[in-house]
Amino acid sequence: MSVNMDNMVKVFERPRSLTDAQFSYCPGCHHGLVTRIIAHTIDELGIQDRAVIVASVGCSVTMYEWFRCDGIQAAHGRACAVATGIKRVNSNLIVFTYQGDGDLAAIGTAESIHAANRGENITVIFINNQIYGMTGGQMAPTTLLGQRATSCPDGRNAQLAGYPIRFAEVIAQLDAPVYVTRQALYDQKRIMAASRAIKKAFQCQIDGKGYSLVEILTNCPTNWRMSPVESNSYVMNQVVGTFPLGDLVDRG
Amino acid sequence: MTGNEAMAEAAICAGCRAYFGYPITPQNEILEYMATRMPGVGGAFIQAESEVAAINMCYGASAAGVRTMTSSSSPGISLKMEGISYLAGADLPCVIINVARGGPGLGNISPAQGDYFQATKGGGHGDYRMIVLGPATIAEAIEMVMLAFDLADKYRVPVMILSDGMLGQMMEPITLPEPVDPASLPGKPWALTGARGRHPNVVTSYAIDPGDLSQINTKRQSRYHQIEEKEVRYRETETSDATIVIVAYGTVARIARTAVRMARSQGIKLGMMQPITLWPFPYAPLRTLSSRVNTILTVEMSAGQMIEDVRLAVADRAETPFYGEVGGLVTTPKDILREVKRNVS
Numbered sequence: 001m002s003v004n005m006d007n008m009v010k011v012f013e014r015p016r017s018l019t020d021a022q023f024s025y026c027p028g029c030h031h032g033l034v035t036r037i038i039a040h041t042i043d044e045l046g047i048q049d050r051a052v053i054v055a056s057v058g059c060s061v062t063m064y065e066w067f068r069c070d071g072i073q074a075a076h077g078r079a080c081a082v083a084t085g086i087k088r089v090n091s092n093l094i095v096f097t098y099q100g101d102g103d104l105a106a107i108g109t110a111e112s113i114h115a116a117n118r119g120e121n122i123t124v125i126f127i128n129n130q131i132y133g134m135t136g137g138q139m140a141p142t143t144l145l146g147q148r149a150t151s152c153p154d155g156r157n158a159q160l161a162g163y164p165i166r167f168a169e170v171i172a173q174l175d176a177p178v179y180v181t182r183q184a185l186y187d188q189k190r191i192m193a194a195s196r197a198i199k200k201a202f203q204c205q206i207d208g209k210g211y212s213l214v215e216i217l218t219n220c221p222t223n224w225r226m227s228p229v230e231s232n233s234y235v236m237n238q239v240v241g242t243f244p245l246g247d248l249v250d251r252g
Numbered sequence: 253m254t255g256n257e258a259m260a261e262a263a264i265c266a267g268c269r270a271y272f273g274y275p276i277t278p279q280n281e282i283l284e285y286m287a288t289r290m291p292g293v294g295g296a297f298i299q300a301e302s303e304v305a306a307i308n309m310c311y312g313a314s315a316a317g318v319r320t321m322t323s324s325s326s327p328g329i330s331l332k333m334e335g336i337s338y339l340a341g342a343d344l345p346c347v348i349i350n351v352a353r354g355g356p357g358l359g360n361i362s363p364a365q366g367d368y369f370q371a372t373k374g375g376g377h378g379d380y381r382m383i384v385l386g387p388a389t390i391a392e393a394i395e396m397v398m399l400a401f402d403l404a405d406k407y408r409v410p411v412m413i414l415s416d417g418m419l420g421q422m423m424e425p426i427t428l429p430e431p432v433d434p435a436s437l438p439g440k441p442w443a444l445t446g447a448r449g450r451h452p453n454v455v456t457s458y459a460i461d462p463g464d465l466s467q468i469n470t471k472r473q474s475r476y477h478q479i480e481e482k483e484v485r486y487r488e489t490e491t492s493d494a495t496i497v498i499v500a501y502g503t504v505a506r507i508a509r510t511a512v513r514m515a516r517s518q519g520i521k522l523g524m525m526q527p528i529t530l531w532p533f534p535y536a537p538l539r540t541l542s543s544r545v546n547t548i549l550t551v552e553m554s555a556g557q558m559i560e561d562v563r564l565a566v567a568d569r570a571e572t573p574f575y576g577e578v579g580g581l582v583t584t585p586k587d588i589l590r591e592v593k594r595n596v597s
Contacts, residue, residue, distance in 0.1 A: 048447065050446045062460075064456070068447060069446075069452055070454070071456075072456065073342070078311075078335070082308050084305075085296075085308065085310060085315075085320075086312040086316045086444060087312075089316045089318040090316050090317075092446070093445075110301050111305050114301035
C-alpha cells in the first residue's frame with residue numbers, strides 16, 4: 001500500500017533543539033525522557049538561540065552535547081551559582097540548571113538555597129532518583145528509609161543517616177521563588193503533567209518573574225536493580241509516599 | 253583611598269562589570285566598594301553565600317564574556333581553589349585578589365606572605381598555572397589590576413593579585429588610570445551569548461577520553477610556555493654595582509627599598525630585585541644577576557616559600573640566605589639591614 005505523505009500531519013518528531021548525539025543514559029532511565037521534554041519545551045517557546053544549559057556533575061554531566069544551545073559544565077553542586085553569574089550579566093539569556101539529588105541537595109545545598117532565596121531569574125530542573133547513579137549507586141540525601149545503596153548496604157537507617165530530604169519543600173519555605181513543583185514520569189498522565197510544569201517554569205523566566213524549581217521523581221533501573229517497568233511501579237507505589245507530587249508554590 | 257578601594261576602582265577602570273565576593277577581613281573594603289560602585293556602571297554585584305559560590309558566579313559571568321573579578325583573604329582563597337581549577341580547566345579569564353593574612357587555618361588578620369605556594373604552585377587540583385602579580389605599593393596595585401584583566405583575556409587564564417593586609421588597608425595618594433570602555437574590548441567568540449546563527453558554544457573542563465584531555469592540556473601548557481617567555485616582569489634597584497641583593501615581593505619589597513637606601517648611605521653595596529610576576533617567576537634575570545653578586549638574600553613574611561624559586565634560579569652561583577617573619581609580624585627596614593650586615597661580614 002502506498003502512503004501519500006502530503007496528506008499526513010506530523011504529530012511527533014525529534015525536537016529541533018536536540019543534536020544527533022546519542023544519549024549516554026542506561027536503557028529505561030528517565031533522564032532521557034526529561035532531556036527530550038526540555039528540548040521540546042525549548043522548541044515550543046522558541047528559545048533555542050537564547051537558552052544556556054548549566055550541566056552539573058552526575059549522569060547528566062555532558063548534557064550540553066545533546067542540545068543545539070550554548071552550554072557550560074559546572075563543578076559538583078555549583079550549578080546554581082554558575083547560572084546566577086551568567087544570568088546576572090546577560091538577562092536576555094534563558095538559563096537553566098539540570099541537577100541530580102546529590103548535586104543539588106547534598107554538596108550544592110548552599111548554592112541551591114541561596115540562588116532560590118535571591119530569587120534569581122533562572123529555572124532549576126532537579127532530578128530526584130534517590131541515588132548517586134554515575135558513581136555506582138551510593139546513598140543520596142533523598143534515599144528512602146530502608147532503601148539499599150552501596151554505601152548503606154542494609155538500607156538507609158535514620159539514626160545513622162537521617163531522613164530523605166524534601167528539597168522542594170525546603171525551597172517552598174522561601175519568599176522569593178515563583179514556582180516550585182514536584183512531578184513524576186511513571187505514566188503518560190504524569191509525563192504530560194511534568195511537561196506542562198517544565199514549560200511553565202521556563203515561561204516564568206521568560207516573563208522575568210523569577211526563580212522556579214521543578215523537582216522530578218525519576219528512576220534508576222541500573223542501581224535500583226530493577227527493570228524499567230518495575231522501577232516505574234516503585235516510583236508510583238513507594239517514592240511518591242515520601243515525596244508527594246504537586247505544586248508547592250505558584251506565584252506565577 | 254585605601255589599597256583595597258583603589259584595587260576595586262582600578263578593576264572598574266579596567267572594564268570589570270561583574271564582581272562577586274564574601275566578607276572576610278582584611279579585604280572587606282573591596283566588597284563594600286563594589287556594592288556601591290558596580291550598579292552605577294551597570295555591572296553585576298552579589299554578596300554571595302560563600303567564597304565557593306562567589307568564584308562559581310565568576311565562572312558563569314566570565315563564560316558569558318564579561319570581565320569578572322572576585323576577592324578574598326587567605327582562608328577564603330582556599331575555598332576558591334576548586335573554582336580556580338575549573339576556571340583554568342575551562343580556559344576562562346578571571347581576576348582574583350588575595351589580600352593575604354596570617355595562617356594557616358584561621359591564623360590572624362595581619363599581613364603575611366604565607367600563600368605564595370598556594371598561589372604559584374597550584375593550590376587547586378590538576379595541571380594548571382595562574383599568573384600571579386605581587387604589588388608593593390598602591391600605585392603598583394592599580395597598574396597590576398589593569399594588567400591582570402588584559403593578561404587574563406589575552407591568555408584565557410585566571411590571574412591573581414597577591415596582595416596582603418598591609419597594602420589593602422594603607423592609604424596613599426593615587427592617580428587613577430583612564431577607564432576602559434568594555435564595549436571597546438576585543439570580542440570573545442567563545443562566550444555563551446546564545447547560539448544564534450552559529451554553532452553552540454560550550455564551556456567545560458570535562459574530557460572523559462584521556463586522548464582528548466591530553467590534547468587539551470598540552471595545548472594549554474603551550475600557552476603557559478608563551479606566558480613564561482613573554483610576561484616575566486621584575487624590577488631591579490641599585491643592582492649594577494651590588495655585592496649583595498635582596499629578593500623580595502609585595503609589602504616586603506616596599507620595606508626593603510628603604511633598607512637599600514639606608515645601606516647605601518652606610519657604604520654597603522646593597523641592591524634589590526623585586527619579582528612583579530610571581531608566576532612566571534623571573535628565573536632567568538635572577539640567574540644572570542646571581543653570577544655577578546656574592547649573596548642573594550631572600551626576605552619574606554613567611555617561613556620561606558619564594559626562597560625555593562630563588563634557589564632554583566641561583567643554584568650555587570651565590571649564597572642564598574633567608575630572612576623571614578611569620579605569624580603576621582611585619583618586618584622593618586632596620587631588621588632587614590641587620591640581616592644584610594650579618595651576611596656581608
